[in-house]
Amino acid sequence: MNKPVLEMKNISKRFGSVVALNEVDLEVYPGEIRGLIGENGSGKSTISSIAAGMQKANEGEMFFKGNRWEPASMIDALNKGIGMVVQESGTIGGISVAENMFLAELGSFKNKFGLVDKNKLERKADEALKSVGIAGISGRDAMGRLDFQDRKLVEIAKVIMKNPDILIIDETSTALSHDGRQIMYSLIRKMRNDGKSVIFISHDLDEIMEVCDTLTVLRDGNIIRTFEKEEFEADAIRSSMIGRELKGDYYRADTECTSLDEVVLSAQSLNYKDNLKDVSLELHRGEIVGVGGLASSGMHDLGEALFGALKLDSGHVICGSGKEILSPHNAMGQKIGYVSKDRDQKSLCLDASIKDNIAIAGMNIFKNKINLVTSSGEKRYVKKQVDELKIKCSDMDQAVGQLSGGNKQKVVFGKWIGCGSEILILDCPTRGVDIGVKQAMYQLMVKLKNEGKAILMISEELPELIGMSDRVLIMKDGEITREFKRSSTLSEGDIISYMI
Amino acid sequence: MNKKLTKVIGLIMAGAMTVMAGCGNSAPAAQGSADNAASAQGAETTTQPSGKTKKIGVLVADVSGEEALGFRNYYEKYIQENYDVTFDYTDALASAEDEKAAIEKFASKGYDAVISLSSSDRAQQIETCEQYGLYYAIASGVLDDEQYEKYKGYEHFVCQIGPSNATEFEAGKAMGEYFKNQGVKKVALYGAFIPNPMHVFRAAGILTGLGCTYGGANDMEAIVGQIFQDQGIDLSKVSGDVELVAYLQGYGDTTTDELGAAIQKAPEAFLSVGMATTFFAQTLSQENIPFADIDSFTAMNSQSMESGSLKYLAGKYSSSIGPVFALVSNAIDGNLIRNDEGNAVSLNQGYLVATDKATFDEYFVNDNGDSPIYSKETLDSIIGSQVTYQDVKSLVESK
Amino acid sequence: MSTPKRIVNALAMPVVTLVVLQTLCLLNGQSVISNMKSFDNFIVYTAIVMITTMALSINLNSGRFDFSLGSMAGLSCIIGAKITYGILSGGNGSAPLMLCISLVAGVILGLISGLTYCTLRLPPIIVSLGVTLVYEGIMYTITGGKYVMSEVQNPSMSGLTGTWVYAALIIAAVLAFMIITFDKTAFGYDYNALKSGQKVAVATGINEVKNTLICYGISGGLMGIVGTLNAARNTTINGGQLNFGSIAIMFTAFLPMFIAGYIGRFTNEKIGFLLAAVCMSLLNSTFAVFSNSVNATMQSIINAVLLVVFLIYLNNNDLIKRLLKA
């Protein structure tokens, strides 16, 4: 091949005492679609964000088109040829679409009085959106009014309109529907055809294998191996990601739909805004029910509704004892646990220690005879969870915010399992979790099922729904459109059409 | 880490700078007092009665009023220069707790006496001084009769010298009468810090002097009682030949608007029971409204008198607190003077009234600079181990 | 919402206030604003409230709580007064000179405050506590804890607030400045971006420190104007406000800030500040009318109750709307 368009040499990055990147070299060539894959905390987002000017490396040097590459900021990098669509939301809700697209460079829209020319700004934004092929969004729109997917598309347009030589896409496809993905894929292909490069980061092995030409695996801040297209093979890639062979099963081993008869939780005609329309379901003891659909299908609201966290317009959530669930407080009383999709905001207190986070739900268990919370009881209780779930930490007083995504999720699990939850509502339990932890989670779910616990798993990833659930409920526009029973023949293709 | 270090050093530097800035700022003051000390030495080398410098703490609540500044100048500039004494002024004391803590600090610093210009809780002050064995004297305002009766026998309670409540009433009454005789028909009244008793008595006096009744009453006791009850003056309860068109009191966010409202009612005179020069002189002279005040003979008031806007001033002179010092000084030296009944001295001081520049200047100039009314020569006549109650009484009553 | 409807909605608040208060005053046989003098006062007070509220909102909108507003107003105008007096000795042109110097001093004090915040990276509320104490301390040291009087008592100063004209000009100038700066310039756009999406905005390349410093500078400058207006109005500046004596001024800005937020739904937020200030000023004029029967104690209780009542309305209004929508 010809000369690389981007060369990164000996890049190191440390966050405090944590080494995120350890003397990494990466080269990207023109016309190449390069995949980056690795477990959480492997450094794939870090290295791409350094290239895109979002943060600076502690050591190492970069060359872009043969010149030294030292971007001052993301917008600087973008203007000079490297643009990135970031993993978390890269847009701001309170301002207009056009302002978002030209964020940090409104200085270039000054009129002769030195003021920002709003009309020109919006015109430019509209042009850019149109050229990328996004219809139905105007530069004048308030960003906050757009849904998650449209926001993501605006972000992509913002990068593309600068006509970058390298486009970096970090974990974006999970936010996009089928249509959105098609727009993105066509943009990626167009980039390749124009002789430009794409760095594509994803957790989704299937997707990344399909989209990319080459695939680089990172682990613990090091580059492990780069696969060429013809070498792509799922198991090999997986094991280089986690650094060992995956032992045992990944998903459930059995293909039978099994559960006990006892209904432990039932929803009766739930209605909530436009997001839930007459939703009814039953969850049995020893059953894993999967709920799938697009992000906007209302399934995430369903999770909160079952936990009593939404003020329903109508309908009832009744648990096995016959009691109605009206609040999270009620739900906990009925031994229901809820793991939110939005882990950092809703399931954890990041400033607090692992101990505090796990113990908070279990005080009724380890309190002493006179109802007091003692340090020794607490430590014993938390240690059990930390050990059983193999949470990696310096000690249980470490702040949860310092942990990796997978370990954070283990803490959330520990919190709910420790307090003896009989029913678990898991919303995207493996989101942002690396493969090793994912497998552990799946095995844990199997164990819990075998213990007779009931699990409702909401997920945007079809493979895990198919792989884990006794029944899969598919939601679309706030309604349950279809139910699938577990079977060895169930495939994504069978399901997708009911989602979109 | 290095960055953090730099920041810490920066902070320390900033701290050091402030200290230095502070020193820079206090340096001129220190120099000033050194000058004073030097000139004092030049002028006075003879009288150094006892070997030890007396240390007197002064409790103050008001650090900015004209009267308070005058008092302070007299003690810190004049008395401190001429006698072997240091005065330690507190910060503006906001509450009874602050007063007590201040007295305790004076005590632990080994001070000899406390002179009080602060009145959050006088009873508490007396008790605390008694507890710590500090001589105590009141230099502004007086205790009410009941309190005086209770504390007059306290061993360390030296004296209270100042206008009695009846004197305050008379001062107000004289002002009211003056304007009534001038033929004024519409007046505005500023009640200053009613329900401060001093101000209540003055306000009652003004009403009486104007020939007005308040809630039907025309004697001091009844009017004062009602004003305390009403927390101010209720215009609807005032009746008489002279019309009270506006009333305001206190000083805060709304005062300026209240003053504006009062001015709109076109009063022919603005009568104040205190502090008017500080707060309103500018606006009133702008609007050409003559005003009257009960305050003291200070430069600021002199200006107002000169510009013609201040028509009437009943004032204390700044050195009126001289006898208090004399008695405290005597007590420290072992001559604790008691009145005829053997109790703490309680003497009444009257007001001086100026209605023209000449009179004002007479009092003002007299009380300024090197020869205050209570000058060293005068005070020396009541300082010493042989001085008696009668000496003090006759001197104070003569001034 | 259509434009006429917006205008009606925006004006509803001040108009209703005027009608209610005028009725109250008429029952008492007077008018809220009965003559030129009270009109002058009304406009001056409107200017003070509007500018204070703006100064508070600039930082509070971005989640930065600033207790130091009052101390900035006090210190900047003391500096202004001292320097002006040193140059002109109270002569002609004292007021405009003092206004300018206080404005500059305010900007500098604001910048120092902002710089302290950006350097220490402590929560702004804590920094503002420290800054307040420092400024109060300096104020006390300069003045010896006394009222500053002779420096601000001259015909030029009393002329500044003696007529509505200058206050109206100041209102217009500040309003224009604020609208242009916050709605039309790149700084303003960046400010809005930082306000609602700090993390993204910073990652994209907006210079947060610079933007923040400008905010503090503007806020300080505005307080310099407020300080001068207050000095002219009260004919004194209180130099002895130790131990957080200066913070009260910010509490008076809360009610107008919430009112402005409400009006701002229908019109430009800055116009909202003006209209809210008009409401507050009307209330103040009413207090002046009733000054003989409503004392300062009652006034502060009334103000507090209005604040709570308005917030109850505001917050539960939202709730009601949300319920109706569903």
Add this chain to the structure above:
Amino acid sequence: MTDKRKTNIKQKLISLLPIAALLVLFAVFLVVVSINGYRLDMYLKIVFNEALVLAVVATGAIFIYTLGTFDISLGASTLFAATMGVMTYNKTQSLILMIVAIFAVGITASLLNSVLASVFHIPPFVTTVAMMSVLSALSAQIITSYGGALGGISIPSEVVKPFDNIGFKAMLLIAFFAICFFVFQFTKAGRRMKFVGGNPICAELTGIKASKYTILAFVMAGIGIGLGAFLTLCYTPSVTTTTASSIGMNIFIAIVFGGMPISGGARSKIYAALIGGFSYILLNDILEIVIDSSAAYGITQVISAVFFLAVVYVTSMNYRTALLPR
């Protein structure tokens, strides 16, 4: 792993810094007092008395701060409770009833804040601003109405004299602190409050009813207010309109000085107010003795503010972010 452990040790050391600051200040205080030849025993008593009420009220307030909100009406509430206590005694001549009244009023005033906040969804901070105005206005009205010529209301000093000794007060302080410590550390409620402060959404999704704990926190603060008011009366048996006025804002300083983040949450510490309160008073007394000039109150305040910021800066060294904190 060892690196992480190192960081943890460093963090623990830094979290001990406020205690170290207290000890250093205390040592300096001892030196300064003895150098000047002042009576140490008396000066210690003064410091204790000055810091006592602040520490007690602030310790109660820790619960409110832990929840991530703050209350600026505490000084006014203390004044109001003391006022009502004196009124009760003067009506009934009963010490018991007076104490009951003080605590009842303190708790009620505080509760009212939380109820307004949780029932009407008003930010607790704003209700406390309103509450501050109302309570201080009411107290002023009562005190001046009944205080008349004395300018304040009081109970006979003999009534509280038996309680005005260090031993008794220290016992009360220790007892109250022990109760707070117990609630904070050993009850479910205490743990839950910390969690609510750390992440209210997560707390709700863990079945914790925030409003219940808001009310509880304000009750604890109310007890602190009551005790503070009682101790104020023990020290000076009279109440004036400015009683307890200095503690309102000093509570902020004390809590932050004691090493607790103002945003509360997981890093809340029950001992912060005690340590911070005593440190701050010691600091001010040291400066007052060292800079022994009545013109220097301003400078003293400036230095103590700079010192305050420096200590807070060093204590929070570990929690820097790339973004400016809000």
